[in-house]
Amino acid sequence: MLEIKNLHANIDDHEILRGIDLKIGPGEVHSIMGKNGSGKSTLASVLAGNDNYEVTQGEITFNGKDLLELAPEERAWEGIFLAFQYPVEIPGVATSYFLKAALNAMRKSKGLPEIEAAEFLDMVREKAAMVALDEKLMTRAINEGFSGGEKKRNEVFQMAMMEPKLAILDETDSGLDIDALRIVADGINKLRSPERSFIVVTHYHRMLEYIEPDFVHVLDRGRIVRSGGKALAVELEAKGYKGLLADAGETIAS
Amino acid sequence: MMAELPTTKTNDSRWRERFAARGADWLKDVREAAMSRFEAMGFPTTRDEEWRYTNLAPLEGVPFASPVAMSANDLSEEALAAFYFDGDAGARALFVNGVFQADRSDLSGLPAGVRVMSLGSAMDTHRELIEPHLAKHADYRESAVCALNTALFEDGALVHIDRGVVTDKPIHLVFVATGGEVPTAVFPRNLVIAEENSKSRIVVTYAGVWAGTYLTNGVTEIVAKENAVVDHYQVQRESPDTYHLSTRQVYLARSGNVSSHTLAFGGRLVRNDINALLDGEGANCMFNGLSVLRESQHVDNHLRVDHAKPHCNSWEFFKGIYDDHSRGVFTGRIIVREDAQKTDAKQSNMNLLLSKDAMIDTKPQLEILADDVKCTHGATVGQLDDEAIFYLRSRGVSEEAARSLLIYAFAGESVGQVRIASLRDKLQALLSSRLAYGESLTFGRPFEYSDDFADVVRHADRRRET
Numbered sequence: 001m002l003e004i005k006n007l008h009a010n011i012d013d014h015e016i017l018r019g020i021d022l023k024i025g026p027g028e029v030h031s032i033m034g035k036n037g038s039g040k041s042t043l044a045s046v047l048a049g050n051d052n053y054e055v056t057q058g059e060i061t062f063n064g065k066d067l068l069e070l071a072p073e074e075r076a077w078e079g080i081f082l083a084f085q086y087p088v089e090i091p092g093v094a095t096s097y098f099l100k101a102a103l104n105a106m107r108k109s110k111g112l113p114e115i116e117a118a119e120f121l122d123m124v125r126e127k128a129a130m131v132a133l134d135e136k137l138m139t140r141a142i143n144e145g146f147s148g149g150e151k152k153r154n155e156v157f158q159m160a161m162m163e164p165k166l167a168i169l170d171e172t173d174s175g176l177d178i179d180a181l182r183i184v185a186d187g188i189n190k191l192r193s194p195e196r197s198f199i200v201v202t203h204y205h206r207m208l209e210y211i212e213p214d215f216v217h218v219l220d221r222g223r224i225v226r227s228g229g230k231a232l233a234v235e236l237e238a239k240g241y242k243g244l245l246a247d248a249g250e251t252i253a254s
Numbered sequence: 255m256m257a258e259l260p261t262t263k264t265n266d267s268r269w270r271e272r273f274a275a276r277g278a279d280w281l282k283d284v285r286e287a288a289m290s291r292f293e294a295m296g297f298p299t300t301r302d303e304e305w306r307y308t309n310l311a312p313l314e315g316v317p318f319a320s321p322v323a324m325s326a327n328d329l330s331e332e333a334l335a336a337f338y339f340d341g342d343a344g345a346r347a348l349f350v351n352g353v354f355q356a357d358r359s360d361l362s363g364l365p366a367g368v369r370v371m372s373l374g375s376a377m378d379t380h381r382e383l384i385e386p387h388l389a390k391h392a393d394y395r396e397s398a399v400c401a402l403n404t405a406l407f408e409d410g411a412l413v414h415i416d417r418g419v420v421t422d423k424p425i426h427l428v429f430v431a432t433g434g435e436v437p438t439a440v441f442p443r444n445l446v447i448a449e450e451n452s453k454s455r456i457v458v459t460y461a462g463v464w465a466g467t468y469l470t471n472g473v474t475e476i477v478a479k480e481n482a483v484v485d486h487y488q489v490q491r492e493s494p495d496t497y498h499l500s501t502r503q504v505y506l507a508r509s510g511n512v513s514s515h516t517l518a519f520g521g522r523l524v525r526n527d528i529n530a531l532l533d534g535e536g537a538n539c540m541f542n543g544l545s546v547l548r549e550s551q552h553v554d555n556h557l558r559v560d561h562a563k564p565h566c567n568s569w570e571f572f573k574g575i576y577d578d579h580s581r582g583v584f585t586g587r588i589i590v591r592e593d594a595q596k597t598d599a600k601q602s603n604m605n606l607l608l609s610k611d612a613m614i615d616t617k618p619q620l621e622i623l624a625d626d627v628k629c630t631h632g633a634t635v636g637q638l639d640d641e642a643i644f645y646l647r648s649r650g651v652s653e654e655a656a657r658s659l660l661i662y663a664f665a666g667e668s669v670g671q672v673r674i675a676s677l678r679d680k681l682q683a684l685l686s687s688r689l690a691y692g693e694s695l696t697f698g699r700p701f702e703y704s705d706d707f708a709d710v711v712r713h714a715d716r717r718r719e720t
Contacts, residue, residue: 048648072647073648076647092662105655141663
């Protein structure tokens, strides 16, 4: 489904990603872990098409298409969804209006007519309930005045609305208390399916207790230094990045 | 001893000839004084601090003629309907080149106690109503532009709301200029008198049909007597080659409440002088504005809010969206007189530059002579937020649509202040038509969101029930 080969990316001439290779199949959940500054969020942003980052080398194919050729909206139409680490506040645009605009843009790209008001409403109610998001937030400007938890739940809610093929969750767990984390994780688990893949970017093992990954990758200085099953997350929790990276260093060196 | 005013500064004989052609009436002395005052001052130049960024030099030497006699029958209903909005029928007065068109106006729906008539004819028939106010508020001694209108105006609207009359139904005054083969000048003049405890809504549209250069120099005086509420809108949709100079003078007596909205879309060179005198305790004045400019349009909003009495509030809330080479000017002068304790004056000017060639000059001017007051002002100049654009695009919204949505949202706060729903719809449609991706924005309203979603809910629930 997704194949990343030797991906290098810069921001302001600083190289952040220094040769990422990653393959993700349908229905798989991959967790990307790593310290601050290891390049996790950069990878998520590059996949979504944020042009603050310059891809200098490598390729990304998504369902056979060259992703790097596509604009951010075209990637969304292809089924890529990024849940932002820091969701943007957009004053003056009502969440419900924005959702309808987004949904209709997605439908248009598939040659479908605009969504019916009643159908839209049912969908909003169902998906909002999934992440216990107050329906009243729909009438407010996007993320404006939302609490940290509401912003993150709004991201997962949007994900549920968009029904992506590949969902990238960029530190969706950060800033959530334990109850909110459970709600968000439950919501994500409900969206898991044999066709839908996930990239879960996180600092902490905590999130992965709820969302069981099929694969765990540890990122350090722009490269994947260890890959493994969910046991790797447990090992990481025990040893810490320092311990794990010391081992990895040996592996790489040998 | 008063200094002798120079008798002539300008050898601008274009206007004197036209003045001489005017018939005599009880206003003759005022008109003569205004004509002389204009001749003494001439059009302001950029050396004048209040006109520093707006250059009227292009007006010099243009042989502006009186517009040819034009009747509304020369204009198709479709051409005019473009400037109407649903909900104004029944109280609409049409003026073509400044002259009232009774047969194409519809004033049948006016409630009892509300008069809307040609100011030109009312000067003969309703002198007692007009004389205490006309040219008493808009100061022709200080402003050459206002002086020229005072000397030369022929017609416009008299709107009179009787004591205690309350109406939400908008009164729409439509001023259509036709332009022509030679440049013309029109001088519309409006007088709005809101008596004690009345409540009214007035929309003034300035619009151009056909092409050609013309000058509109309009003056509107609004008098809100004790406890009167006036909700006023000026919608400016002049032709692209137009000079539009307008003066608005709001007078507020005790507990008077006036909101006045300035919505500028058209014209080439536009100057709005928007003034208020808060002359009674507890008066409230709100000036809301939105300018949406492109190409080489220039709009100068020049506000002067004069707090003369204590316990008054004023709000100024002006936004501008500038594309291409367009240019905006905002000056917000707030005067708080010595007696005007407990004044609360707020001013905000927010600007969105969509092109690197667009420009805005914004300047607050506070003159505060009282010591127990609250005055705040703020100005912002910015571009569209790249992060917000990316966020929207990542959800499948195209770049153009994302930009349009953000511009629309920026304007939304101003348009949202418009309290006449059908006028608001009209303005939103106008705004969408200005945006690259306007069409996709017609299926809902990004602002008014509280109503929007609630409407969807109600509508959908109703459908389910049936």
